[in-house]
Amino acid sequence: MRRIVITGLGVVSPIGQGMPTFEQNLFGGVCGIEKLSFDHRGETITFPAAPVKDFNPDQWMDPKKVPLLDRFAQFAVAAARQAITEAGLTLTPALAERTGVILGTGVGGQNTVEESYNRLLVAGATRVHPFTIPRLMINAAASQISMELGVQGPSFTVASACASAIHAMGTALALLRSGLIDVAVTGGAESSLTFGTLKGWEALRVMAPDLCRPFAEGRAGMVLGEGAGILILETLEAAQARGARIYSEFAGFGMSADAKDLTTPDVNGASRAVMNAINDAGWTTDSVNHINAHGTGTRINDATETAALKQVFGDHARQLAISASKSQFGHALGAAGALEMLATVLAVYKDCAPPTLNFKAGDPDCDLDYVPDVSRKMTINRALNNSFAFGGLNASVAVQKLR
């Protein structure tokens, strides 16, 4: 089987744009959560959220094209440009046909949807912006990356809510292993910090009033984020032949479906996804050092994820350094698994587990090592990155040091 490696990273996130800033803020314990305000009929309504700050799409694409892209697709193009540049990869015509864009997006062009409804239903306009449809379609970000980078091979979007990006990256791994493609531009992109979306999440009664505090005692729920994370994947052989910098090996992928409840996670479903990733990578459970958890900060997710890790790892669960990066950049839904994959790859590459912020104290249901508040230098040879989506769709990916 072909071995697949990670040779380029790109990011637009609530804790920084570009990998140097992201890395510094990730390990430095920066929190990107703030209060986001909306004017609603003269009243100011605020939500805790983790927005991307000071994003300038003109920096990443022809300014004339910017109006064709919703914010989530602009993020995707910006992160993809960074990643391909960092990988030092030139897509010759032959290689372009053997390259694919496999991207995770959970919601799509929500900024465009709400802007259109506002025009029609609130402001009373009789028409919407001419690019409404091509901006809002959920595959728009994948298509825009393909056009901007000239990628001509298999390209599509994977949508599985909060697990979209991990399903996308795992699908890219499978396509690369099978020989259907030789290079993948993969990850996730999302931007849905709109008034309507935030109201929708509020109505589910699972949102924290202030901060995201995964695995902590008294945690009160999620905080939404946004952003894009992109990885360049290629075969070990090709990367070595061109002398590329190799971050780590993308060693395995596991999936499962709970087949139970729309919103309540299931221990057995989660543990099967994690175990499938470990088996796919050919690892033993006791060789894993680090987990980037789904860790949303809801009472039920964090307790269920802890129980699933105990089920998979047994006593070794207590040896794991478990980081919940949503405490830093919120829950970016379809991009979450990609931003957390960047954190996982950096953890392996730099031998450092990022912190779980806002921790204070552990919960009786969450009694493992969650790397509270401060990042930790430690040897990390093997790591997993989990996402568990609404709808009971679970995915986990395995990353290891190249040896």
Added chain:
Amino acid sequence: MSNSQIDEIMDIVAQKALLDRSRLKPEARLSDLNVSSLDMVEVVFALEDKFGITLPFNANTDGAGLATVGDVIALVEKQLSVQKAQG
């Protein structure tokens, strides 16, 4: 709170959680009735609409505070009086 209001609350709980109305008594435990947290989200939403109130309910932290049907009735009663006092 009037008996008719209590009846209305129990009607909503029964309707949203798909329960036989005759099983609902103030002392009945929501867990015994298999009312899930997602059911409660729907119940709370319907109660807010019906009575024109806002119920401070977070499925993460307040699940334990609403153990019985009577707790739900008490929460609605409390919010009705709070919002009445605020005019």
